[in-house]
Amino acid sequence: MSDTRIERDSMGELQVPAQALYGAQTQRAVDNFPISGQRMPAQFIRALLLAKAAAANANIELEQITAGQGQAIVKAVEQLLAGDFIQHFPVDVFQTGSGTSSNMNANEVIATLASRVLGEPVNANDHVNCGQSSNDIIPTTIHVSAALALHEQLLPALGHLVQVIEAKSVQVHPYVKTGRTHLMDAMPVRMSQVLDGWAAQVNAAKAHIEATLPSLQALAQGGTAVGTGINAHPQFAAGFARQLSTLTQVEFTPGQNLFALIGSQDTAVALSGQLKTTAVALMKIANDLRWMNSGPLAGLGEIELQALQPGSSIMPGKVNPVIPEATAMVAAQVIGNDATIAVAGQSGNFELNVMLPVIARNLLESIELMANASRLLADKAIASFKVNEGKLKEALARNPILVTALNPIIGYLKAAEIAKTAYKQGRPIIDVALEHTDLSRDQLEALLDPEKLTAGGI
Numbered sequence: 001m002s003d004t005r006i007e008r009d010s011m012g013e014l015q016v017p018a019q020a021l022y023g024a025q026t027q028r029a030v031d032n033f034p035i036s037g038q039r040m041p042a043q044f045i046r047a048l049l050l051a052k053a054a055a056a057n058a059n060i061e062l063e064q065i066t067a068g069q070g071q072a073i074v075k076a077v078e079q080l081l082a083g084d085f086i087q088h089f090p091v092d093v094f095q096t097g098s099g100t101s102s103n104m105n106a107n108e109v110i111a112t113l114a115s116r117v118l119g120e121p122v123n124a125n126d127h128v129n130c131g132q133s134s135n136d137i138i139p140t141t142i143h144v145s146a147a148l149a150l151h152e153q154l155l156p157a158l159g160h161l162v163q164v165i166e167a168k169s170v171q172v173h174p175y176v177k178t179g180r181t182h183l184m185d186a187m188p189v190r191m192s193q194v195l196d197g198w199a200a201q202v203n204a205a206k207a208h209i210e211a212t213l214p215s216l217q218a219l220a221q222g223g224t225a226v227g228t229g230i231n232a233h234p235q236f237a238a239g240f241a242r243q244l245s246t247l248t249q250v251e252f253t254p255g256q257n258l259f260a261l262i263g264s265q266d267t268a269v270a271l272s273g274q275l276k277t278t279a280v281a282l283m284k285i286a287n288d289l290r291w292m293n294s295g296p297l298a299g300l301g302e303i304e305l306q307a308l309q310p311g312s313s314i315m316p317g318k319v320n321p322v323i324p325e326a327t328a329m330v331a332a333q334v335i336g337n338d339a340t341i342a343v344a345g346q347s348g349n350f351e352l353n354v355m356l357p358v359i360a361r362n363l364l365e366s367i368e369l370m371a372n373a374s375r376l377l378a379d380k381a382i383a384s385f386k387v388n389e390g391k392l393k394e395a396l397a398r399n400p401i402l403v404t405a406l407n408p409i410i411g412y413l414k415a416a417e418i419a420k421t422a423y424k425q426g427r428p429i430i431d432v433a434l435e436h437t438d439l440s441r442d443q444l445e446a447l448l449d450p451e452k453l454t455a456g457g458i
Helices: 024-032 042-061 067-081 100-118 124-128 134-172 191-211 236-248 258-263 266-293 322-345 356-382 389-397 400-410 412-425 429-436 441-447
Strands: 004-009 012-017 176-181 184-190
Touching (some): 042 100, 042 356, 067 100, 134 191, 184 191, 322 356, 400 441
């Protein structure tokens, strides 16, 4: 048997692998774009398949295709989603900017399987792609795939991270540590205050992402080639959104202006910006953990992160903060992805953005990376770190900045003189203050009590 077969499209004949479910247009894309070896993300292909099933159901209702054709398309999608569907989608991310190659890849694969189900030809363009253009189905799929990934992956992961941080905050509330500004000693803070700050950052980032969902769940479908809706039934957009909502259990709606949703990718750019903000928050938390864990002898040594693996191929016994480091790298990648999406978002030339595949790829990668990193950061770093109370108390006892509490009594200049003396002599601030003020030790102990100082006020 031959390992290829002949397929035909509007440009002529082409050899295709004999067992491939796709046809000539997909093969042309494989031949034309041997660029990165990266396929479109599985989340994107899954959303594209769900969109094809929703379109088929809407077209049955609107009598644009027969019930048999539509049901065969839906069955084909179900078969694909139940198996290793990504093997049938070999087109490179870096392809035609509209994503036409990926759209036709889906149309051809579904048409092949649907024809087998129905026992008669189901056409990739006329039936599977009925009422659609690459120019509206691909922007729609970007929105759908990102919305599903947020609902299923990132938002639950961020919620879990907040819960773990808040639980840890309760656990470490009794501990007071030296605060730091400019990486230099500052007034004391409770460990719980530090963690509550982290939780607030993540909660705010999560809320900003959630604020993009209404726009993300508004779809370009129904605009077809340029936004006018040519070749789509007038009720197709509403029917498609309703069918897709049923399939996904996420509420999708037709976009208010389809020209904007096809000609631009502003919603994806906005979402990516919020993902970048989230990445910055995770980077801050990861670096705080690394600094507090530093040492254990020559660094701060305030906490001890869970030991997960040997830290050196040459230095026995060394253990590194691997989860915060991995999280920081994820944050850097997400920030880079956002730069690409911002540039790609500028490529809305007239009635179509022509960098859709790379927007989809980077957006979905950012969501997946941060979802995975957030759970690891929660479970293998924050939940399990131990507090080195002795190190905290040692640093607090020698912290001359505590003299700030005496400002209202002795004035800034006198307090600065005491702090400098304590630094120079390496002595506890309370002993130096006792020598240079009229305050008693009992008064100084009350005024310089680190726990009291974490409450603020005068």
